[in-house]
Amino acid sequence: MSLSEKVYNLLKKVPKGKVTTYKEIAHALGTKAYRAVGQALKRNPDSPRIPCHRVVFASGKIGGFMGKKNGKAIKKKITLLEKEGIKVIKGKIKEFEDNLFKF
């Protein structure tokens, strides 16, 4: 089973209203390849099932999937996240540690 597969499975376990980091995911999987995790999500083989918008940087910032200019699609998701209780401001998680889901 490739690492990316594990990533997807693990990500499915993340409850709503919580976010996680690439690093935590990798750590939970027993690997140190945070980057590979990001790549897996970028490829996103199973887009509808994988809540990639719930995965953020270890610093609490949102992943590059929103880019820097037009964060349209992602911004929608961000708004949705805020509905779930996660506050996001300018692409950064507010109260990050608070709603961070640890495995």
Place this chain on the structure above:
DNA sequence: TATTTGACCAAGA
């Protein structure tokens, strides 16, 4: 098989 790439991260300037 080897090289490149990346939705990372931590530390330094």
Place this chain on the structure above:
DNA sequence: ATCTTGGCCAAAT
């Protein structure tokens, strides 16, 4: 606070 640098590991080419 922002930008750069180097290191990290897996997957794609």
